[in-house]
Amino acid sequence: MSYTALAALAVVVALCMDWVVLRTRVTATRRWWSAYAIVLVFQLVTNGWLTGRRIVTYDPRAIIGSGQVRFIGDGRLVFAPVEDLGFGFALALASVAWWCWWNRRLGATEE
Template identity: 65%
Template sequence: MTYTALAGAAVLAAFAVDRWALRTRLTGSRTWWTAYSIIVAFQLLTNGWLTGRGIVRYDGDAIIGSGRVTAFGDGRVLYAPVEDLGFGFALVLTSCAIWERVRMR
């Protein structure tokens, strides 16, 4: 399975956890999206620094685009593959949904 397919599956699974498994429905609130926009800005800075400097490398056959590192385009945003945004979203949403569910109890 490619990194792209895994990232897509992770995003869908996170939405399912939020909407149906835990019924927290965080993605339906403006507060969630405001908080996530702050988080994603720092994620892009961190991922961009790591991939732009060559500390983290990706196989061009497993991601959207090629293995060539560019700031924008070729499947990259600030040097990081777009799949990293999917995985980051899934990680943050799942963590926050679990946290919210525990808080609700």
């Protein structure tokens, strides 16, 4: 399975977990999208630094675009493949959804 397919699958699984399995509906809140914007900025900075300096490389057959490292274009955003955005979104969403679910289950109050 390609990195593109795995990233897309991760996003779908995280959204299903948020809406159907855990029923936290984190993505329906403005608080989530505000927090995710902050996460996204730092993800782009970190991924950009790692991929722009070629510390992390990707097989061009597994990602959108070619193997050329560009700042923007050819399937890349701030040097990193766009698939990284999907994985980052899925990871952040799954973590927050589980956190909210456990807080509810343990009786903690949300502020």
